[in-house]
Amino acid sequence: MSFRQRTAFINRCLPRVGLAQAIRRVSPVASRGLRTGSRIFAEINPVTARPHAAVGNGRGVSVLVGLALISLWGQQVLAESFDPIEPVTKRPVPLLLENPLNQKPSRLVGLGVRAVTFLNVSVYAVGFYLDETALSRIASSPRWKDYSSANLDAFVEDLVRGTGSVSVRVEPVRNTDGPHLRNGFLRILQKQIGIEEAKGSLTDDSSEKKAILGAMDEFRAAFPTGKVAKGEVLVLTKTEAGTLRLEYNGTELVEIHNRWLAERMLEGYLCGQKPISPKLRESVAVGLTEVLRGNQPQF
Numbered sequence: 342m343s344f345r346q347r348t349a350f351i352n353r354c355l356p357r358v359g360l361a362q363a364i365r366r367v368s369p370v371a372s373r374g375l376r377t378g379s380r381i382f383a384e385i386n387p388v389t390a391r392p393h394a395a396v397g398n399g400r401g402v403s404v405l406v407g408l409a410l411i412s413l414w415g416q417q418v419l420a421e422s423f424d425p426i427e428p429v430t431k432r433p434v435p436l437l438l439e440n441p442l443n444q445k446p447s448r449l450v451g452l453g454v455r456a457v458t459f460l461n462v463s464v465y466a467v468g469f470y471l472d473e474t475a476l477s478r479i480a481s482s483p484r485w486k487d488y489s490s491a492n493l494d495a496f497v498e499d500l501v502r503g504t505g506s507v508s509v510r511v512e513p514v515r516n517t518d519g520p521h522l523r524n525g526f527l528r529i530l531q532k533q534i535g536i537e538e539a540k541g542s543l544t545d546d547s548s549e550k551k552a553i554l555g556a557m558d559e560f561r562a563a564f565p566t567g568k569v570a571k572g573e574v575l576v577l578t579k580t581e582a583g584t585l586r587l588e589y590n591g592t593e594l595v596e597i598h599n600r601w602l603a604e605r606m607l608e609g610y611l612c613g614q615k616p617i618s619p620k621l622r623e624s625v626a627v628g629l630t631e632v633l634r635g636n637q638p639q640f
Contacts, residue, residue, distance in 0.1 A: 425640035429454040429620070430514040432466040434640075438510055440472055441593070442580060447472040447508055450628035450638055453621025455511075455525075464517070464525075467618055468510040469610060469625050474581065475505025476632060485633060490626040494613045500629075501579060501607045508578040509610055519565035522575070526564075529609035529617065530557055530602060549601065556585075556599035563587060563595035579603040 424433040437446040447470035455464045471479075479485045479500065488496055501507050513522070534553065537543035543550055564587070569575075576588040583600035586593060597603070609617060616622040628638035 425449070425452060427452050427454055427466040429456070430463050430466045432512055432514060434466060434468040434510070434512075438468070438470045438508055438576070440506060440508075440578075442506065443472055443474075445473050447506060448476060449640075450632060451621055451623075451625030452640055453618040453624050454514075455618045455621075463514050465511045465513045465522075467512075467610070467621050469621060469628075470508040470510065471500075471632075472506040472508075472581075475500070475503065475507060478504055479629070480633060480635075488629065488633060490630050493611065493622070493626040493629070496629075497608055497611045500611070502604050504581060506578055506580050507607045508576055509607065511575040511577070513569055513571055513573060516571050517569050519567055519569055522569060523561060523564040526577070526606065527557060527561065530605055533605040533609060552599060553601050556597050556602040559595065559597050560585070560587065560602070563597075565589055565594075577606060579607045 424435050426432065427434050434449060434452045436449050438449070440447050449468050450471055451469040452467065454466055456462060457464060479488075482499075484499065485496070511522070530553075534543060534550070538545075543553075573590055574588075576586075578586040578588075580586055580596075580603070583598075583603055585597045585599065585603035585606060587595050587597075611622055611625060613622070624638075624640065628640075631638040
């Protein structure tokens with residue numbers, strides 16, 4: 342649901358159920374913020390026992406409650422209240438992704454779904470994120486002035502391999518298991534190895550390939566081996582330093598110090614030939630156009 346859709350929904354609900362219930366239907370997080378704001382207002386003005394009840398009557402109490410909500414929850418409320426919905430899986434994808442390495446969160450530039458096409462089964466919702474360093478870099482780069490959504494392939498390497506952090510957030514939409522997801526990620530890397538071997542830039546006996554295979558073993562060993570439930574979250578980040586960080590439900594599982602693996606993992610989601618998620622690739626291509634125009638991508 343977009344910002345405008347949520348606003349319109351709240352406005353429709355106000356005459357019937359009041360602000361508190363309207364916000365509760367749109368976002369549990371915003372609802373918690375409203376309750377906290379109401380308690381603060383009650384302490385300021387104890388005469389009003391139910392500050393939110395006055396909203397429908399056009400009184401000024403709602404303004405104060407709203408101000409309390411915003412001051413308490415600020416960016417978190419706005420981000421979580423208005424997260425876009427991935428249209429196939431109907432899962433919300435956060436606009437902002439907390440980045441443990443930076444004070445500022447990374448921003449969503451595209452979303453999509455990973456599906457088993459021949460079975461028409463969705464596997465996970467996925468979001469693609471850039472941190473402020475990466476966003477500033479491409480916005481100020483003369484090379485990116487020639488970018489268009491139709492020529493994403495020519496810019497993928499510069500996008501991922503340049504300065505800044507790049508992340509994908511993966512949320513399964515059905516119960517699955519770790520090895521199944523892990524093998525999917527490893528296939529991304531195996532495909533990239535095959536491409537570079539065909540070009541002659543990577544050979545079987547090279548020290549680089551041995552280091553890559555060792556890094557893949559490290560990734561394999563760190564990945565969850567048990568069940569991964571619907572709604573749990575995995576985040577893969579190519580860091581500023583060129584490492585690959587793997588997080589599971591907010592906990593770091595491993596940081597792998599191999600730049601090739603980190604960059605190729607993220608590039609695998611944007612490659613033009615048989616992309617992992619065509620919808621994600623299309624969304625990122627359009628989202629980058631909006632970023633370069635100084636706009637927030639619309640989903």
